[in-house]
Amino acid sequence: MMWTSALFFLVLLYFASALTPLKKQFKTAKKTHKIEVDGVKGFEGCPYDNDFYYTGVITSPYYPNNYPNNDHCYYWLSASYGNVLRFNFTHFDLETCCDYVVIYDGYGEASPILAQFGGKNATAAKPSGLLYSANRYALMEFITDPVVTKTGFRLEYDSVATVTPCNRDIILVINGLSSVGTQANFVKQLQFIANNLVAGWDVSTTNKVRVAINLQVDQDYAVVYDTVQFPDTKTLQATILGLTDDVPDVTQNNGSDFESLFRYGDGDLQQTFLLRQGISTVVIIFVAQNPNNDQDYYEATDFAHAMRDQSDVKVITIAMGTGIDVTKVGRLSYGQGFYFGADYSQLATLATPVNKAICQTEAAICGP
Secondary structure: HHHHHHHHHHHHHHHHHHHHOOOOOOOOOOOOOOOOOOOOOOOOOOOOOOEEEEEEEEOOOOOOOOOOOOOOEEEEEEEEOOOOOEEEEEEEEEOOOOOOOEEEEOOOOOOEEEEOOOOOOOOOOOOOOOOOOOOOEEEEEEEEOOOOOOOOOEEEEEEOOOOOOOOOOEEEEEEOOOOOOOHHHHHHHHHHHHHHOOOOOOOOOOOOOEEEEEEEEEEOOOEEEEEEOOOOOOHHHHHEEEEHHOOOHHOOOOOOHHHHHHHHHHHHHHOOOOOOOOOOOEEEEEOOOOOOOHHHHHHHHHHHHHHHHHHEEEEEEEEEEOOHHHHHOOOOOEEEOEEEOOOOOHHHHHHHHHHHHHOOOOOOOOOO
16 A cells, blocks of 8 residues: 555656746846856956946956966957047056067957067067057957966056047049039039048048048949058049049930949948948948939939948938939938038038038938
8 A cells, every 4th residue: 555655646746747837047148258257267357247348447357466377368349339449558567578468459369469568479568658449349368377477457448539530431422424414513523522521531541531432434334442542631632633534524424323323332332342340331422413213213212221221331412413302312311410412613511511420420310
């Protein structure tokens, strides 16, 4: 009887457990770079949450006390949107022969080295003055050897714009179609861009304002100048004013296709230009006509959406001449505050507001 009772008890226990819901614990991990656990050899004293945003202070493990031996810390930094990072070491005390700090100018160890302080391949023994990244992101590593420790470092970082008008990759889609009307109008467009719009830009091929040009001369053909061709602002200005060599008579070019300006702007983003990681991209499109029909407009809208929504590009439209529906064309821009219009003789008045729009990160009201 005892074994029968025991068997009966086990059966009851089985059915009770089957009917009792299992308690499951779910833990949602924050999406961050959790490289280490405090106390584990090689990551001692490193921050567990090692993503650092916008502005703040980073110190070596156990600062102001001595850092550990055989340590290796990672720090991922992000500037605020549209800016770059500024680094200011307010304290630096390392065994510089063998312990070191390295800063990568980008999101990982494959990025160019901005600076290395100490160690075998040092760019300098210690920091002197401010450092600036070329894009929004940086990775910093702190590595120590098995002997000798010191007080380490204290780093202040923040988000800044280092150039005029701001750190951007800019594509100028210049209108060389016959819809411009006359060669005189084409020249006025070039003069506005060269002498007014870009005159104050800090242009370079690397860490300042980078500029590319797409000169539309036919609905299916454009003359393209990459960012590497503009090491400075003067070269950019001279190239723009010299585009009359590519378009000696604008009235001879195909001007019947409105959407091609937006199609080539989107195509440049997808195929032609190598844009910087973490730096905002702006496409400025110079429009000289209304859409030919609804289909022409819908096609342009599709390409504008691709630039804005898929590539997060700030599209600025500039309607040139009279009789153009500036608001309708402006619906293809990034939104309110990103579209403009003026007659050819008044284009210079747009330089200041367009440069302001280049540095905006959001529109007051979104486009369609």
